[in-house]
Amino acid sequence: xxxxxxxxxxxxxxxxxxxxxxxxxxxxxxxxxxxxxxxxxxxxxxxxxxxxxxxxxxxxxxxxxxxxxxxxxxxxxxxxxxxxxxxxxxxxxxxxxxxxxxxxxxxxxxxxxxxxxxxxxxxxxxxxxxxxxxxxxxxxxxxxxxxxxxxxxxxxxxxxxxxxxxxxxxxxxxxxxxxxxxxxxxxxxxxxxxxxxxxxxxxxxxxxxxxxxxxxxxxxxxxxxxxxxxxxxxxxxxxxxxxxxxxxxxxxxxxxxxxxxxxxxxxxxxxxxxxxxxxxxxxxxxxxxxxxxxxxxxxxxxxxxxxxxxxxxxxxxxxxxxxxxxxxxxxxxxxxxxxxxxxxxxxxxxxxxxxxxxxxxxxxxxxx
Amino acid sequence: xxxxxxxxxxxxxxxxxxxxxxxxxxxxxxxxxxxxxxxxxxxxxxxxxxxxxxxxxxxxxxxxxxxxxxxxxxxxxxxxxxxxxxxxxxxxxxxxxxxxxxxxxxxxxxxxxxxxxxxxxxxxxxxxxxxxxxxxxxxxxxxxxxxxxxxxxxxxxxxxxxxxxxxxxxxxxxxxxxxxxxxxxxxxxxxxxxxxxxxxxxxxxxxxxxxxxxxxxxxxxxxxxxxxxxxxxxxxxxxxxxxxxxxxxxxxxxxxxxxxxxxxxxxxxxxxxxxxxxxxxxxxxxxxxxxxxxxxxxxxxxxxxxxxxxxxxxxxxxxxxxxxxxxxxxxxxxxxxxxxxxxxxxxxxxxxxxxxxxxxxxxxxxxxxxxxxxxxxxxxxxxxxxxxxxxxxxxxxxxxxxxxxxxxxxxxxxxxxxxxxxxxxxxxxxxxxxxxxxxxxxxxxxxxxxxxxxxxx
Numbered sequence: 001x002x003x004x005x006x007x008x009x010x011x012x013x014x015x016x017x018x019x020x021x022x023x024x025x026x027x028x029x030x031x032x033x034x035x036x037x038x039x040x041x042x043x044x045x046x047x048x049x050x051x052x053x054x055x056x057x058x059x060x061x062x063x064x065x066x067x068x069x070x071x072x073x074x075x076x077x078x079x080x081x082x083x084x085x086x087x088x089x090x091x092x093x094x095x096x097x098x099x100x101x102x103x104x105x106x107x108x109x110x111x112x113x114x115x116x117x118x119x120x121x122x123x124x125x126x127x128x129x130x131x132x133x134x135x136x137x138x139x140x141x142x143x144x145x146x147x148x149x150x151x152x153x154x155x156x157x158x159x160x161x162x163x164x165x166x167x168x169x170x171x172x173x174x175x176x177x178x179x180x181x182x183x184x185x186x187x188x189x190x191x192x193x194x195x196x197x198x199x200x201x202x203x204x205x206x207x208x209x210x211x212x213x214x215x216x217x218x219x220x221x222x223x224x225x226x227x228x229x230x231x232x233x234x235x236x237x238x239x240x241x242x243x244x245x246x247x248x249x250x251x252x253x254x255x256x257x258x259x260x261x262x263x264x265x266x267x268x269x270x271x272x273x274x275x276x277x278x279x280x281x282x283x284x285x286x287x288x289x290x291x292x293x294x295x296x297x298x299x300x301x302x303x304x305x306x307x308x309x310x311x312x313x314x315x316x317x318x319x320x321x322x323x324x325x326x327x328x329x330x331x332x333x334x335x336x337x338x339x340x341x342x343x344x345x346x347x348x349x350x351x352x353x354x355x356x357x358x359x360x361x362x363x364x365x366x367x368x
Numbered sequence: 369x370x371x372x373x374x375x376x377x378x379x380x381x382x383x384x385x386x387x388x389x390x391x392x393x394x395x396x397x398x399x400x401x402x403x404x405x406x407x408x409x410x411x412x413x414x415x416x417x418x419x420x421x422x423x424x425x426x427x428x429x430x431x432x433x434x435x436x437x438x439x440x441x442x443x444x445x446x447x448x449x450x451x452x453x454x455x456x457x458x459x460x461x462x463x464x465x466x467x468x469x470x471x472x473x474x475x476x477x478x479x480x481x482x483x484x485x486x487x488x489x490x491x492x493x494x495x496x497x498x499x500x501x502x503x504x505x506x507x508x509x510x511x512x513x514x515x516x517x518x519x520x521x522x523x524x525x526x527x528x529x530x531x532x533x534x535x536x537x538x539x540x541x542x543x544x545x546x547x548x549x550x551x552x553x554x555x556x557x558x559x560x561x562x563x564x565x566x567x568x569x570x571x572x573x574x575x576x577x578x579x580x581x582x583x584x585x586x587x588x589x590x591x592x593x594x595x596x597x598x599x600x601x602x603x604x605x606x607x608x609x610x611x612x613x614x615x616x617x618x619x620x621x622x623x624x625x626x627x628x629x630x631x632x633x634x635x636x637x638x639x640x641x642x643x644x645x646x647x648x649x650x651x652x653x654x655x656x657x658x659x660x661x662x663x664x665x666x667x668x669x670x671x672x673x674x675x676x677x678x679x680x681x682x683x684x685x686x687x688x689x690x691x692x693x694x695x696x697x698x699x700x701x702x703x704x705x706x707x708x709x710x711x712x713x714x715x716x717x718x719x720x721x722x723x724x725x726x727x728x729x730x731x732x733x734x735x736x737x738x739x740x741x742x743x744x745x746x747x748x749x750x751x752x753x754x755x756x757x758x759x760x761x762x763x764x765x766x767x768x769x770x771x772x773x774x775x776x777x778x779x780x781x782x783x784x785x786x787x788x789x790x791x792x793x794x795x796x797x798x799x800x801x802x803x804x805x806x807x808x809x810x811x812x813x814x815x816x817x818x819x820x821x822x823x824x825x
Contacts, residue, residue, distance in 0.1 A: 031559040207560050208560070296787070
């Protein structure tokens with residue numbers, strides 16, 4: 001009896017061993033080509049997005065300087081338009097919290113909202129501030145410009161007065177200049193560093209806590225959950241608090257852009273998932289393709305269609321989420337959008353991470 | 369074979385060397401485990417950083433003790449060394465057992481089958497004459513025993529039998545055998561291993577071959593180790609199997625502990641060779657002791673220990689099967705999953721978020737899990753119902769204390785099991801704050817809905 005079991009056991013192991021030696025033929029690769037996926041993401045998504053954002057930021061700086069030299073209505077309009085164009089592009093960049101962006105905490109200097117108006121006004125009044133300080137995260141970046149360009153007063157005339165006749169007019173102009181300078185410096189540094197590190201990035205494809213591919217995926221999900229779902233929808237709708245907080249929407253002073261910015265962000269998230277090239281309809285290898293390779297078409301198509309459902313839900317909202325939240329019964333539209341976004345969190349964080357078997361942490365485990 | 373058990377001669381004596389070697393290696397392995405745990409920074413990460421600990425039912429009074437937790441690990445590590453060298457053995461093993469048990473009971477987030485294995489083996493060692501031979505105690509009393517009761521060594525073998533056979537039987541299910549799950553998820557993700565990562569580990573047939581041979585391995589290896597003619601080959605399998613799993617999976621020291629434990633099955637000749645080697649090259653000692661032929665327990669002691677062991681082993685044999693007492697899919701509800709040698713048996717992940725509701729007004733807000741849990745705790749909590757309940761109670765207490773009124777706690781929970789798409793896990797209409805923790809079936813776990821059912825043990 002035991003001899004027979006032993007025989008069977010030996011037979012099985014021998015079969016495994018023999019076939020395995022046949023299988024280890026050189027250059028036969030069955031697994032998904034992660035490096036090719038990383039190349040697609042780096043060359044066709046991240047780098048073009050950084051380049052576009054970098055040029056939008058340079059343009060914004062130039063328009064900003066024009067405004068500072070000649071603060072009038074037309075220059076204010078031009079600056080606002082340039083701000084919005086750059087802010088829209090930022091939505092394609094924020095999720096890449098890698099390399100220099102992570103090291104410098106790029107996103108904290110670019111898009112922490114709501115801003116603390118008192119901090120901004122104190123900085124302007126005293127002119128002694130350090131924009132590199134953690135305490136000034138909420139006094140710079142796009143949200144600070146939003147305040148400076150749309151929120152200083154109720155009318156454009158009154159806003160322009162701050163820069164033309166106001167008591168601290170030079171301080172105001174200096175502050176715009178400082179904020180723009182800071183944003184530009186950081187952007188240039190992050191964009192050029194990523195290009196320099198590109199080869200390391202695309203080759204770092206091991207399944208470890210520190211490999212680029214795992215960090216990219218983890219950061220991507222974190223951004224989707226926090227930067228997009230929670231910051232743009234959850235927090236202002238009062239999902240995490242007892243009452244709604246409409247003052248916490250993105251672009252609150254412009255006050256008709258939170259939907260557009262959120263949709264841009266969601267499109268960027270979807271495009272990365274599907275490997276769609278930046279500003280193009282062409283696609284390459286992606287997380288989605290990886291899932292399909294692993295025979296998980298259910299997750300792949302489920303996630304894409306969930307992104308579409310969420311997009312459709314969001315499109316029905318007011319242009320300004322603050323208006324949406326303030327409207328009678330409007331909060332339901334916000335929480336519904338949140339719920340649809342949340343369903344994709346589950347697909348990404350539970351189903352996709354399980355399929356990729358990416359661990360969150362290094363600890364012993366025996367799978368229970 | 370079963371007749372042999374009934375005819376078992378409890379008076380039979382056997383050579384003491386295998387138990388001495390077991391004690392030596394076990395002690396040093398434990399010491400190495402403690403050092404490794406500390407060096408990885410896990411004491412701080414797993415016990416000191418978390419603001420909240422998940423407790424085993426009835427053991428919520430056992431908590432990390434601040435910076436003294438380090439002291440606890442020192443005590444545990446030092447006593448392991450004492451066990452290894454067999455100095456003040458009885459006290460050392462008692463301290464080791466208690467301190468290790470305390471560490472394990474501090475937080476169930478870190479539950480691992482091999483920690484459980486260590487706890488029960490050290491429990492057995494409490495009663496065994498493991499310092500009879502080749503120990504500092506023997507050196508000091510200038511007397512060592514050549515023979516000890518055979519049942520003492522056999523009790524360790526029986527424990528290994530129970531473990532391997534249980535681990536083998538629980539693999540007899542459709543997910544493991546016919547879907548090659550969870551290996552089909554785990555193996556391809558090790559694509560970065562040299563030589564085999566990009567090809568062998570990606571093959572469908574290989575996932576099945578691994579699943580089936582894993583099952584056969586567990587079910588046959590204790591028998592193959594028992595019989596002299598197959599023992600050596602079996603041991604090679606043990607080494608190969610455990611080293612292979614060590615390469616593939618993050619299971620720490622466990623493979624080495626199992627390899628060393630398997631030595632207990634060998635004849636004393638091997639153990640004498642090991643002892644002579646250690647004498648000659650490590651201790652460089654030529655001291656000879658007065659050799660006393662036989663170690664006996666007193667009649668009373670032997671009766672008490674044997675009675676205790678009988679009860680212990682009956683519990684050990686039955687405990688893994690307690691899950692049959694619960695309705696529903698075991699992998700889904702995990703009622704009776706722990707302490708049953710279900711090792712590396714499923715890949716489960718979840719996302720569980722909580723709503724704190726004012727039951728009077730219906731107003732609610734959601735909780736950021738990261739405010740209270742570490743990433744590791746959140747991961748474990750998200751798919752294990754007893755964790756979800758305990759955490760829900762913690763949240764309920766926390767927000768009540770903060771001044772919130774009529775607090776109800778509801779879970780939005782999704783779980784994916786063995787490559788099935790995630791589905792809702794917890795009934796979102798049930799106020800978990802009102803549910804009591806117990807060993808009864810948890811009715812608020814939604815039934816397993818996947819069309820791909822799990823059949824088998």
